[in-house]
Amino acid sequence: MSELEFFGHIVDGVEVESLDGTRFDVWNPWKREVWAQAAEGSAADAARAVESSRRAFDEGDWPRLGRVERAKAIHKLADLMEARTDDLARLDSTNMAKPFEQAKHDVARSVWNFRFFADHQRDHCGEVYPMDSGHHTYSEFGPAGVVAAISPWNFPLMMASWKIAPAIAWGNTCIIKPSEDTPASVTLLGRLGAEAGLPPGVLNVLNGHGAPAGAALTADDRVDRVTFTGSSVTGKYVMASAATHLAPVSLELGGKGANLVFEDADLDNAVYWAVEAIFRNAGQICLAGSRLFVQDSIYDEFLARFVAAAEALTIGDPFDPATRFSSLASRRHFDKVSSYVTQAAELGGRIRTGGVATDGSWVVRPTIIDGLALDAAPYCEEIFGPVCVVNRFSTEEEAVHLANDTRYGLNAMLFTENLSRAHRVASNLRAGTVWVNCFFIRDLRTPFGGVGDSGVGREGGNFSREFFTEPKAVVMQIRR
Ligand code: TXE
Numbered sequence: 466m467s468e469l470e471f472f473g474h475i476v477d478g479v480e481v482e483s484l485d486g487t488r489f490d491v492w493n494p495w496k497r498e499v500w501a502q503a504a505e506g507s508a509a510d511a512a513r514a515v516e517s518s519r520r521a522f523d524e525g526d527w528p529r530l531g532r533v534e535r536a537k538a539i540h541k542l543a544d545l546m547e548a549r550t551d552d553l554a555r556l557d558s559t560n561m562a563k564p565f566e567q568a569k570h571d572v573a574r575s576v577w578n579f580r581f582f583a584d585h586q587r588d589h590c591g592e593v594y595p596m597d598s599g600h601h602t603y604s605e606f607g608p609a610g611v612v613a614a615i616s617p618w619n620f621p622l623m624m625a626s627w628k629i630a631p632a633i634a635w636g637n638t639c640i641i642k643p644s645e646d647t648p649a650s651v652t653l654l655g656r657l658g659a660e661a662g663l664p665p666g667v668l669n670v671l672n673g674h675g676a677p678a679g680a681a682l683t684a685d686d687r688v689d690r691v692t693f694t695g696s697s698v699t700g701k702y703v704m705a706s707a708a709t710h711l712a713p714v715s716l717e718l719g720g721k722g723a724n725l726v727f728e729d730a731d732l733d734n735a736v737y738w739a740v741e742a743i744f745r746n747a748g749q750i751c752l753a754g755s756r757l758f759v760q761d762s763i764y765d766e767f768l769a770r771f772v773a774a775a776e777a778l779t780i781g782d783p784f785d786p787a788t789r790f791s792s793l794a795s796r797r798h799f800d801k802v803s804s805y806v807t808q809a810a811e812l813g814g815r816i817r818t819g820g821v822a823t824d825g826s827w828v829v830r831p832t833i834i835d836g837l838a839l840d841a842a843p844y845c846e847e848i849f850g851p852v853c854v855v856n857r858f859s860t861e862e863e864a865v866h867l868a869n870d871t872r873y874g875l876n877a878m879l880f881t882e883n884l885s886r887a888h889r890v891a892s893n894l895r896a897g898t899v900w901v902n903c904f905f906i907r908d909l910r911t912p913f914g915g916v917g918d919s920g921v922g923r924e925g926g927n928f929s930r931e932f933f934t935e936p937k938a939v940v941m942q943i944r945r
Pocket of ligand 1: 699
């Protein structure tokens with residue numbers, strides 16, 4: 466048997482086994498074989514990681530380092546990541562079947578997350594409040610303390626970097642627990658953090674399952690902030706656990722994004738983005754445009770073009786440059802997505818294209834379904850796979866009503882060439898982000914987060930500053 470790669474915990478800049486030596490298997494979902502092992506974190510391993518980050522925060526240099534020096538250190542980490550782009554991308558592609566070109570794109574975005582937040586904290590300004598009483602007040606943004614970050618498997622490196630970057634940039638120390646499905650790239654990131662010279666404990670990696678490892682982190686009263694991306698169900702546990710010691714939480718949870726295509730849309734553009742929005746990353750995106758609504762007059766034409774574009778996607782090995790679409794990230798997830806497709810057919814949905822592969826692979830082909838009732842589970846619930854449910858509408862009011870008729874509210878998209886309609890509908894949609902005639906475009910200064918079951922709080926730019934710092938007001942008397 467070939468030697469398996471190993472991904473340990475990173476504590477105080479050193480890669481270590483679990484305290485009791487336990488490991489778990491890490492799968493390659495495209496090949497359907499175990500390719501690596503990772504350290505299985507216990508509650509004791511979580512406590513060791515928190516102790517290290519606590520020490521680094523309470524006694525170490527990092528929170529007290531000037532903002533310029535901290536930015537330099539983070540840029541150095543970003544340089545190392547950039548130099549290791551192919552290695553980081555290889556790990557995500559192997560670990561969750563993300564097409565290699567897309568994985569490299571994710572690395573670039575992760576690098577940018579670090580660079581952006583390094584500069585954002587370096588260049589930030591506080592505020593001054595002149596007062597008529599002979600005083601003035603100014604604000605300061607000091608680090609909050611120890612941050613527990615828990616990330617998912619769909620963008621293993623990118624989602625972790627999105628949390629770690631603002632956390633450490635603002636002078637906190639951080640423990641990241643990647644998903645048990647995808648420990649590889651985040652562990653390499655932890656190794657690079659040590660190589661970049663981040664002080665011990667500033668960036669610890671805790672591998673392992675949600676329970677006990679993740680749950681022990683959120684329950685630890687030495688943790689000052691919890692940032693989590695994952696399912697809405699787990700998000701509720703995380704929030705309840707953090708509440709026991711009053712740690713503020715930032716939760717980015719599930720979604721069932723609405724995509725509205727009006728009859729005056731540029732159809733080439735709308736078809737292109739409808740495909741990207743539900744089939745990129747095999748639909749394993751919280752922001753996916755998984756509910757598509759098309760205006761009556763263009764319904765048949767749009768659906769025909771959407772189906773044709775979905776069928777044109779090349780399915781295959783994530784390392785083949787021609788591949789646009791590969792298998793789902795794990796056996797467990799394949800079972801979940803497959804069961805929704807089966808259920809949709811049983812409930813009278815018309816499978817216009819796609820369906821579950823029958824070759825034993827963990828592929829669900831790009832799937833488009835219409836004709837489902839509005840209360841059918843595949844229509845209402847987050848499938849988190851390459852499955853788009855399509856519906857028609859006749860008026861703008863109806864489109865907005867259908868889009869908002871969900872427990873989720875992470876994002877929505879709309880396609881129209883009518884400027885007033887674009888602004889009107891964007892304003893009426895209940896969602897954290899609305900894309901008009903595009904999808905997945907982000908400026909890191911903007912608020913990001915969701916409404917309802919899609920989350921609590923916003924991150925990005927100053928919104929991240931509010932979460933990862935303890936803003937302070939300093940009131941000064943001015944002698945007259
Ligand atoms: O998510 P979990 P899973 C949705 C998607 C998917 C479903 C299940 O619908 O099919 O969730 O995926 C850690 N305390 N999303 O089971 O359980 C866990 O180890 C602390 C949407 O993977 O939410 C992992 O690191 N942590 C989503 C992370 O939480 C716990 C991305 C996410 O796992 C924990 C992923 C606990 N009690 C899934 N239990 C998105 N919004 O992008 C688990 N974890």
